[in-house]
Amino acid sequence: TLFEDLDEETWEKLEEALIAADVGARTTAEIVEQLEQEADRGDLAGGEQLTARLTELLADVARVGEPRIDLTPSPTVLLVVGVNGTGKTTSVGKLAWHLRKELGQKVVLGAADTFRAAAVEQLEEWSRRADVRFVKGPPDSDPASVAYETVSTGVREGADVIIVDTAGRLHTQDNLMAELAKVRRVITKQLPDAPHETLITVDATTGQNGLRQAKLFAEAVDVSGIVLTKLDGTAKGGIALAIARELEIPVKMIGIGEQLEDLRPFDPDDFARALLS
Amino acid sequence: MFDSLAEKLQATLSDVRSRGTLTEDDVNAAMREIRLALLEADVNFKVVKRFTNAVKERALGSDVIGQLNPGQQVVKIVNDELAELMGGESAELRFSSSPPTVILMAGLQGSGKTTATAKLARLLREQNRSSVAVAACDVYRPAAVEQLITVGARAGADVYERGTDADPVEIAKWARERAEREGKDVLIVDTAGRLHVDENLMKELAEIKRVTNPTNVLLVVDAMTGQDAVNVAEQFAEVVQFDGVVMSKLDGDARGGAALSVKSVTGKPILFASTGEKLDQFERFHPDRMAQRILGM
Numbered sequence: 016t017l018f019e020d021l022d023e024e025t026w027e028k029l030e031e032a033l034i035a036a037d038v039g040a041r042t043t044a045e046i047v048e049q050l051e052q053e054a055d056r057g058d059l060a061g062g063e064q065l066t067a068r069l070t071e072l073l074a075d076v077a078r079v080g081e082p083r084i085d086l087t088p089s090p091t092v093l094l095v096v097g098v099n100g101t102g103k104t105t106s107v108g109k110l111a112w113h114l115r116k117e118l119g120q121k122v123v124l125g126a127a128d129t130f131r132a133a134a135v136e137q138l139e140e141w142s143r144r145a146d147v148r149f150v151k152g153p154p155d156s157d158p159a160s161v162a163y164e165t166v167s168t169g170v171r172e173g174a175d176v177i178i179v180d181t182a183g184r185l186h187t188q189d190n191l192m193a194e195l196a197k198v199r200r201v202i203t204k205q206l207p208d209a210p211h212e213t214l215i216t217v218d219a220t221t222g223q224n225g226l227r228q229a230k231l232f233a234e235a236v237d238v239s240g241i242v243l244t245k246l247d248g249t250a251k252g253g254i255a256l257a258i259a260r261e262l263e264i265p266v267k268m269i270g271i272g273e274q275l276e277d278l279r280p281f282d283p284d285d286f287a288r289a290l291l292s
Numbered sequence: 293m294f295d296s297l298a299e300k301l302q303a304t305l306s307d308v309r310s311r312g313t314l315t316e317d318d319v320n321a322a323m324r325e326i327r328l329a330l331l332e333a334d335v336n337f338k339v340v341k342r343f344t345n346a347v348k349e350r351a352l353g354s355d356v357i358g359q360l361n362p363g364q365q366v367v368k369i370v371n372d373e374l375a376e377l378m379g380g381e382s383a384e385l386r387f388s389s390s391p392p393t394v395i396l397m398a399g400l401q402g403s404g405k406t407t408a409t410a411k412l413a414r415l416l417r418e419q420n421r422s423s424v425a426v427a428a429c430d431v432y433r434p435a436a437v438e439q440l441i442t443v444g445a446r447a448g449a450d451v452y453e454r455g456t457d458a459d460p461v462e463i464a465k466w467a468r469e470r471a472e473r474e475g476k477d478v479l480i481v482d483t484a485g486r487l488h489v490d491e492n493l494m495k496e497l498a499e500i501k502r503v504t505n506p507t508n509v510l511l512v513v514d515a516m517t518g519q520d521a522v523n524v525a526e527q528f529a530e531v532v533q534f535d536g537v538v539m540s541k542l543d544g545d546a547r548g549g550a551a552l553s554v555k556s557v558t559g560k561p562i563l564f565a566s567t568g569e570k571l572d573q574f575e576r577f578h579p580d581r582m583a584q585r586i587l588g589m
């Protein structure tokens with residue numbers, strides 16, 4: 016167990032563990048305060064109980080919204096967005112592989128990142144690895160038109176799942192955020208309930224800025240879930256906890272590597288335990 | 293929260309003037325505000341601790357007492373100490389007296405290495421009129437070579453690549469020899485993103501360093517990085533002893549406390565700021581401006 020007794024040092028250690036995991040000072044303070052109250056009431060007898068209760072509390076904070084992606088709509092359309100380099104294209108590739116190989120779904124990928132050098136070729140290679148259908152536009156095409164083409168291809172060919180990859184952008188770039196909103200609108204125009212999920216990739220190494228990312232992307236494209244990537248490093252991804260608490264956006268999947276099989280469903284209990292390890 | 297650190301400190305210390313002395317309690321209250329502000333900026337908590345202790349010592353000294361506005365005085369102390377920690381002047385790249393000058397780029401996945409490789413190539417071509425080649429040593433990430441071919445060409449650099457079948461260490465060695473043979477002034481070696489805890493890939497990086505004998509090793513760090521920046525920097529420092537840092541994605545609204553963390557634990561200067569996806573969005577890094585940014589002032 017992490018903590019021995021309930022002395023001053025314990026609370027400090029606890030606070031540092033959460034801060035070090037990027038949970039953020041505010042969320043950390045709230046969690047510590049709640050635990051202190053419980054300890055004052057005599058609900059927590061010692062270090063072992065404290066660790067157990069803390070893990071439970073963290074998992075509860077992480078448990079918001081709908082934890083899974085609903086694949087019943089036919090086709091299910093997923094839009095993947097996020098800040099530059101956070102792992103969108105890789106996550107799309109892994110997800111396609113999982114859907115195709117493990118669930119036997121018919122999948123179409125759309126390369127709506129028409130901006131970054133070799134982004135289209137990158138997704139095309141992932142579609143080959145995952146053995147799924149791939150849609151791209153002519154060079155320099157408008158991302159919304161590629162999204163349109165992807166969805167209409169998927170509908171025409173009877174796809175089960177359509178996934179649209181988009182260019183990385185900073186949440187502070189208003190014109191690029193407007194462009195993303197347009198991509199989303201074009202999809203909705205074709206299929207009124209689509210996109211059924213709009214997923215934002217958040218790099219687990221991200222600090223407090225992650226909260227701003229989630230907030231502004233959510234405002235622009237109504238984000239429904241997070242893919243928390245790069246959890247195979249030493250970063251714990253604690254910012255996802257702050258996002259869950261403040262914005263109620265759940266983590267739906269985690270990325271734990273660069274290979275096809277390195278995508279996992281999100282487990283709040285595992286996540287909470289890892290935050291403290 | 294940040295924009296108001298100065299205001300908060302002033303409010304916290306508002307009645308000091310009437311009392312005329314700064315008590316330990318006053319200083320502790322101010323330190324709490326400073327601590328929160330720095331943590332919110334993603335400065336590593338251990339660095340924050342050291343920092344607030346240093347500021348506290350100075351604030352408890354004679355500096356503040358008797359000043360017209362103790363809040364402002366404390367802000368000034370914080371600012372000075374932070375600027376000092378960030379390092380005073382902009383640091384410079386080193387150039388080899390026997391060309392090529394070799395620059396090895398390293399960092400975590402997606403931090404901005406390939407983009408920075410092209411940006412640096414462009415900068416050195418334009419400002420120093422150097423002939424520049426870039427080497428494609430990422431054989432893992434899908435289409436990484438194609439990406440460097442595209443952005444390298446845009447930057448006016450020769451792109452040395454051998455596809456994805458060769459070994460990265462082999463490619464690096466070959467690129468170095470070719471740059472020498474072709475009389476390039478500069479060779480910039482782009483490498484695959486890797487985790488600091490990935491032993492095999494870190495070994496590979498050390499090998500790439502050995503065979504290219506670089507004049508500069510640069511670590512590319514995303515400005516949005518949180519508390520983990522120190523672990524990453526310490527590991528890369530141990531394995532490849534990098535000489536300096538490129539801070540990427542500084543065009544966003546992240547406070548960039550990672551810059552301070554990395555500087556503070558490795559002592560290595562930050563040389564360049566990458567401020568966009570376009571190749572000309574790349575500039576020399578100004579440590580003093582970074583101190584202001586971290587404090588939100």
Ligand SMILES: Nc1nc2c(ncn2[C@@H]2O[C@H](COP(=O)(O)OP(=O)(O)OP(=O)(O)O)[C@@H](O)[C@H]2O)c(=O)[nH]1
Pocket residue numbers: 097098099100101102103104105106128131134181182183184216244245246247248269270271272273277401402433485487
């Ligand atoms: N270790 C690790 N690396 C990852 C993970 N997910 C993605 N990456 C790597 O992170 C880098 C960036 O991934 P991409 O998928 O290209 O990111 P992106 O968000 O599409 O990037 P842009 O389109 O340029 O904004 C690549 O080197 C990936 O291999 C993960 O879960 N773990």
Ligand SMILES: Nc1nc2c(ncn2[C@@H]2O[C@H](COP(=O)(O)OP(=O)(O)OP(=O)(O)O)[C@@H](O)[C@H]2O)c(=O)[nH]1
Pocket residue numbers: 099100131183185399400401402403404405406407408430433436483484485486512540541542543566567568569
């Ligand atoms: N806004 C912004 N985006 C940047 C900056 N530098 C790089 N990028 C973007 O960040 C993403 C990742 O950049 P890359 O240069 O591919 O990063 P990398 O470190 O080479 O990635 P891997 O090779 O996969 O490890 C791309 O979308 C770039 O366009 C920057 O300073 N600002």
Ligand SMILES: [K+]
Pocket residue numbers: 086087088089090091175176
């Ligand atoms: K479906």
Ligand SMILES: [Mg+2]
Pocket residue numbers: 103104105128134180181182183
């Ligand atoms: Mg991408």
Ligand SMILES: [Mg+2]
Pocket residue numbers: 405406407430436483484485
């Ligand atoms: Mg790269």
